Amino acid sequence: xxxxxxxxxxxxxxxxxIDQAETTQLAEAVLKADRIFLAGAxxxxxxxxxxxxxxxxxxxxxxxxxxxxxANLREGDLLIIGSGxxxxxxxxxxxxxxxxxxxxxxxxxxxPASTLAKLADLTxxxxxxxxxxxxxxxxxxxxxxxxxEQTMLLFYDALILHIMAAKQLxxxxxxxxxxxxx
Numbered sequence: 001x002x003x004x005x006x007x008x009x010x011x012x013x014x015x016x017x018i019d020q021a022e023t024t025q026l027a028e029a030v031l032k033a034d035r036i037f038l039a040g041a042x043x044x045x046x047x048x049x050x051x052x053x054x055x056x057x058x059x060x061x062x063x064x065x066x067x068x069x070x071a072n073l074r075e076g077d078l079l080i081i082g083s084g085x086x087x088x089x090x091x092x093x094x095x096x097x098x099x100x101x102x103x104x105x106x107x108x109x110x111x112p113a114s115t116l117a118k119l120a121d122l123t124x125x126x127x128x129x130x131x132x133x134x135x136x137x138x139x140x141x142x143x144x145x146x147x148x149e150q151t152m153l154l155f156y157d158a159l160i161l162h163i164m165a166a167k168q169l170x171x172x173x174x175x176x177x178x179x180x181x182x
Contacts, residue, residue, distance in 0.1 A: 007150070014127040014151045015158075022124040023155070026080075026106050027162040029122060030055070033078035033104065039065035039094050040082035043149040048082045051156035057174040058163060065094060075102030083107065084128060084148040086114020095119045108155065110148055126151050 001009070030036055036055055038048040048064065055062035063070040065079075073079060079098040081091050086109040095105050095116060107120040110128045117123045128148025139147075164170070 010147055011150055011154065014147060015154055017127045018151075018155060019125065022122070023159060023162065025122050026108075026124055027159055027166065029078050029104060029106055030060070030159070030163055031166055034074065034076040035061040035063065035071065035078070037063050037065055037070070037073055037077060037079045037098075037103075038082070039079065039091055041088050041090060043145065044082040044084060044152060047149055047152045047156060048080070050153060051080075051160070054157075054160045054174075055163075057177045058160070058167065058169055059177060073098055073101055073103050077103045079103050079105045081105065081107045081116055081120070082109075082152055083114075083116050084110045084145045086111040086116040088116070091116060092119070108152060124155070126155055 036052070038052050039045070040048040045064075052062045052064050061071070077098075079095065081095060083091055086107060092115060095107075096119065098105050099119065104122075105120045106122045106124065107114075107116045108124045108126060109117055110126060111117060112123050112125045126148060128145065128151055164174075
């Protein structure tokens with residue numbers, strides 16, 4: 001088996017383990033939020049940026065925490081945190097502040113018993129191995145948090161499809177919001 005076939009096999013097993021009720025709950029939170037904010041460190045943050053871009057294509061007010069053009073979070077807004085371990089120290093104060101302001105917090109993580117998940121209003125558990133733990137061969141052959149991060153990107157894209165169906169959007173409509181200064 002080639003390395004890419006191995007990765008695809010791993011991804012097939014991880015996406016099948018995602019709880020659809022948690023997915024639906026997050027989709028509903030996105031749909032009812034005034035605005036959506038996303039935060040994550042490293043590669044988890046990059047996967048989140050891809051998700052925020054698609055939300056913008058769907059005409060949501062969506063922001064990446066820490067960017068210069070990010071608005072202020074207010075009551076009625078949703079903050080989504082992506083963290084494999086659920087223990088990313090830089091994200092804890094962001095979640096605490098969002099809760100203090102009255103925002104809703106969702107955490108996408110491997111660890112539903114983690115610090116960030118305990119602070120959240122809703123949690124989506126994704127399969128994977130935290131980057132700081134050495135994986136066994138039956139868990140993943142990939143380094144560090146790669147399997148979680150790839151699963152997160154697929155999860156976010158599936159979440160977009162769920163939201164598109166709810167809003168009766170198609171790719172052609174969304175393309176109207178695509179960047180045109182490229």
